[in-house]
Amino acid sequence: MRIAVVVDTYDDMGQGTTISARRYVGELRKRGHHIKVLSYSTNPEPDKIMFDQYRIPLFQHLVDKNRVNLAKPDVKKFEEAFKDVDFVHIYIPLPFGWTAAKVAHRMGIPVFTAFHMHPGNVMYNLKLERVPFLERFGFWFIKRKLYRYSTDIHCPTQFVYDTLKKHKYTQELHVISNGYDDKRFYPMEVERPAHWKDKFVVMCVGRLSGEKKQDVVMKAIARSQYKDKILLVLAGEGPKKNAYKKLANKLKINTEFTFYSQEDLPKALNAADIYVHCAQVEVESISCIEAFATGLVPVIGNSKKSATHYFALDERSKFKDGDYKDLCQKIDYWIENPEELKVMSKKYAEHAKNYVLEKSIDKIEKVYQNFLIKHQNTKSQKQQEKSLVMGERLVKPVEEEDMIEENVLS
Template identity: 40%
Template structure:
């Protein structure tokens, strides 16, 4: 099965965004979750192109940032922090100052800061766009309702009516999530644009560290949270015929870490749980043998794209609530979601067939070039410009 890449359209020619852009999100400083990392890349990429961009968020003060305080919830604060998240206090005065400065406001998250910011943007008559990065399952899995259609549908409804219904244009990292929000009654025009892969993620192979020389290194990147289902990989490693030679590496942190450490005690090689910098991650990818992505729910999984862009063959859970299966080049890179036996079979296939795995590594690395971050930035700029054009035309028609 060859799965068509939805990003194959030629990127638009390079252009600079000649307006003042404000990016609104709850957390910006710490690169400890995928949304923050992609938002930082968006901002830094636009600044490198000469665009005038500022951020409003929590954290340290800086020249290009309007700063607000953290909004704490004593009962849930520990769980929120364990997910690599925090909420920003919707300070009306700071929001007013920031939005007054901007020509366009782009909202990354649909939480308190953004809801208040949207209200102010409307009062100040500022064009605005939004991104859809928060899948309901990111929340419902944490409270044991991840597979409840009623709970997930309610969150789609709540986000639409409290926030997203006020936008003409919504950035969706994948066609999967664009289809999801359309199915849930969102009326805005959706712009399917990958969050993009940094130029550093290219084909690279290095020798394994001495302690891994005679082992098969299997990597998974992502938060250690319930919807990511890392326990499936732990069970599959134990079922593999190569169980005694498999070294698992989990790059990420989250509330499930202790559970997974306990669950993996029976493995001959103790899994490594780490949270690392981009350079450290690229090094790990370069000496790993396989990448596994077990998540039941995922909007894009940029980490999977980064891994195969570096030449690491992926095995991906074929979950109906995840966008990641679309990145598999054929069925050999898919396994039945939640099925450790099927995952073990796919792991054994790829470890049995090292020559074929090496051929596929090159194909995946070539495929990864289609997600180049610079091309994705150009498409984001087109969305911003379209909003400004339509906003201006509507304002003139009213006048």
Template identity: 35%
Template structure:
């Protein structure tokens, strides 16, 4: 089967969605499927340029998040979609919904993966981070981003229930994002090391709530015996560095 993966920033090594997509591509290929990727980055099978957003506040926020949007080039999209038997879109952004629309016209099945939530956007924009703002994003995802999808892949049953509550009409499949074989096959220690180490991996952003760990450390009885490590990047990096000092 020829599977086309459409994603804005496939080669990003600091974004969980992108890393999860890389793992799925690896597993598809192990199953004997033929997989091609449409994304930014010269190494993509179907490379497209970055979509520049020159609104000062938005541009700065995106830069801090370390994410790159893909510019939908119609000629490239047609070539990629024509090659594929099935199209899998990974993001709710222009390159994905344009690919899904073209696939629909060609009568090809489209599956979407629900990685990005309204709060991933609104948590960093205070005036949008409310019930109305989040509802508007969900409405946009339903009526525009995933409109032409035949099915949606979601990471948990809770997310599936949430999408049903927002009246998504697609068939929903719960598939975990998973973890790498390197972690599973690693020889784990039988005894707790000293100091006791907590490793927090993820983008430094408001919706991740990493500040909760800092508050917990202040309350922990044995905080002096705990080593807390944050691995990642994002708009709150400097703020967390101050909290850690």
């Protein structure tokens, strides 16, 4: 298959969507598919078409704070890139993506889409998360701008599937995990950093932003009777970093702010004791899967707008959304029950095998094939209908002439 992948950023390995796109593209290329990537980039790569950066008037400061790069649409580049592809796969419902969809649709090229960005993420960054009708409007808006051009949507989780059905999306929905790399994330023996050795290490990986709610775990640790024994590791960057540093000092908790490369992250996860995930808006969270793939037992907030708590194997791995007191009890439980932690560590490592990247690629490959067949059949049907209509137009005058001729002869 010849596929054009349209994704705003393909270089930033701190973004979950970028990591997912790169893994899918890499694996599909290994299987012989020709993939060209359209993205904002300053780093040339084979089969990558680079676009300029898109800057949003009035809101660019929010984009910059979140360390996100958006791509600027270019209709002529889209038209040239789409000439020789079987279909277009669009990742994000933003101007770059929906302009590409419109161009592809006009050219008669099938559009496949994915749901990687929840409108709630935008609402949080605009500090409008408490206005419910705005989120409903967000789902309607992106459906109108992007998803109406698409017959099929990739849903990373059942949660996304259910959410889109709730918002009256009528496309064919396919539940397939983004998948994790099991060749890199697995249980391994590692040596702990010296300053971790006498600590119970609580790991959090992800962007430091409002919807990720890392302040909840900080308050939970401050309340713990084991406060002095706990080391909180916040691995990520984002607009809340300075605020969280001030909060850590105020609460007097042991906190390490860092960022791990994809090479160092598996070792760091293996060296920690538990993983805490507080995000209130999440379509999947590969970072959480990668964590428990190494045997790190998770404790996950049960937000109604997050898919992540569905990974929990029992209630000991869940806490009430935003409730730092409940989270504190769960952290203390795992500190007090090290043998049970070992048992669950093995179960979670086994559980992660359901989300292996290779299995996801097997599934998406079949979805792609059926998607193309469906569009080829639809195209053939339309051509047949067009031929019939043209045939009727040609046949009708002939029939009338024959009737006139018969009348004259009689």
